Amino acid sequence: MPLVPTRELVAxxxxxxxAVAAFNVITLEHAEAITAGAAAAGAPGVILQISENxxxxxxxxxxxxxxxxxxxxxxxxxxxxxxMDHVTDMRLLRTAADAGFSSAMFDAGAQPYAENLAxxxxxxxxxxxxxxxxxxxxxxxxGKPDAPxxxxxxxxxxxxxxxxxxVADTGVDALAVAxxxxxxxxxxxxxxxxxxxxxxxxxxxxxxxxxxxxxxGDDDLRQAVRAGIVKINIGTALNVAFTGxxxxxxxxxxxxxxxxxxxxxxxEAMTETVRVLLGVVSG
Numbered sequence: 001m002p003l004v005p006t007r008e009l010v011a012x013x014x015x016x017x018x019a020v021a022a023f024n025v026i027t028l029e030h031a032e033a034i035t036a037g038a039a040a041a042g043a044p045g046v047i048l049q050i051s052e053n054x055x056x057x058x059x060x061x062x063x064x065x066x067x068x069x070x071x072x073x074x075x076x077x078x079x080x081x082x083x084m085d086h087v088t089d090m091r092l093l094r095t096a097a098d099a100g101f102s103s104a105m106f107d108a109g110a111q112p113y114a115e116n117l118a119x120x121x122x123x124x125x126x127x128x129x130x131x132x133x134x135x136x137x138x139x140x141x142x143g144k145p146d147a148p149x150x151x152x153x154x155x156x157x158x159x160x161x162x163x164x165x166x167v168a169d170t171g172v173d174a175l176a177v178a179x180x181x182x183x184x185x186x187x188x189x190x191x192x193x194x195x196x197x198x199x200x201x202x203x204x205x206x207x208x209x210x211x212x213x214x215x216x217g218d219d220d221l222r223q224a225v226r227a228g229i230v231k232i233n234i235g236t237a238l239n240v241a242f243t244g245x246x247x248x249x250x251x252x253x254x255x256x257x258x259x260x261x262x263x264x265x266x267x268e269a270m271t272e273t274v275r276v277l278l279g280v281v282s283g
Contacts (some may be wrong), residue, residue, distance in 0.1 A: 001023060001102070003228055004045060019281045020046070021046055022046075023048065024235030028072070033268075033273075038274060041274070043282045047082075049083040066099040082102060082103075093123060098129040104132055106135070106139070120166075124136075124170050131263055135175070158177040160196075177196075177208055192223070221277075
């Protein structure tokens with residue numbers, strides 16, 4: 001079935017009072033696991049997202065992995081959207097529409113407010129001209145190497161009034177907010193500020209996005225959705241599952257040289273992780 005625009009999946013989730021999960025794709029097996037997990041969970045929809053870092057991993061060429069992910073998504077019985085994530089390079093953003101993406105996240109979050117606003121406004125103007133839905137970030141979501149503060153340092157959380165002005169001045173379609181989560185967490189120990197999420201929901205007229213969700217426990221994720229989060233980004237949890245299964249398989253069968261047996265186990269582990277997490281955020 002054809003891919004569904006990201007804006008449609010997000011709008012449906014918001015109207016139903018739930019969230020849509022966006023899982024990071026690094027390899028073809030990630031896309032296969034995400035769609036298989038979504039089908040097993042009976043999810044209303046799922047977003048396959050490919051980050052600037054993943055594009056860099058693939059030699060700086062976005063189309064091969066984007067086209068592969070799109071074909072996997074089209075073969076799924078669940079609604080699937082394709083999203084370009086954490087783009088800092090305008091040249092890469094300008095490839096999004098031709099590569100099959102219906103949306104992108106432009107990340108100027110590490111820049112001072114004025115520079116973030118100006119860069120994001122320019123990105124929005126270009127994206128809307130191409131029919132793309134654009135997400136941006138305000139505040140500091142922990143775990144990124146290009147910003148010095150932790151997710152819990154003073155002044156890094158997203159301020160509701162500033163967020164309202166930012167959305168009005170940039171015209172973004174969704175806002176990733178800093179409420180206590182961190183990227184690349186391998187343990188689910190993040191503490192979210194749910195009262196802040198509620199204040200942001202009241203102040204900001206566009207859907208709120210939670211980055212760094214792999215480090216957030218099930219109960220906190222459910223509460224975040226109730227408080228107003230509509231899109232939930234998950235990446236590291238899949239890599240933890242994949243790598244753990246590969247290590248276990250190779251430990252049991254150290255003579256293996258064919259990658260298919262251990263890659264298959266890794267894909268199965270990611271599929272199960274997706275199925276479980278979708279039951280938490282999309283139920």
